[in-house]
Amino acid sequence: MIEVPCAVCGKPIQGLSVNSTPAARLTCSESCHERFVNFLIFKYGPCKKIGRVRTGETFRVPLRDIIEHGVKEQELDKYPKWEEKDGNSN
């Protein structure tokens, strides 16, 4: 059995399986997950600039979506385009 500590409180995460999402491998509970997401949003900003290599387009993707689901290239179209005038919050 694998034991991975929670990124927020350090307790071992229970019930991990090969089907666990990447986000589920990081924290032990829903409340730790919320704290973790809020910490990353505070640190890195609410959105991240994700580029599509093939076309050079960039999209404004919420950090929460990246953490909780991961974002595939074919899903980028549902996000708004990143306009340079918005600046780069990174």
Ligand SMILES: [Zn+2]
């Ligand atoms: Zn925890």
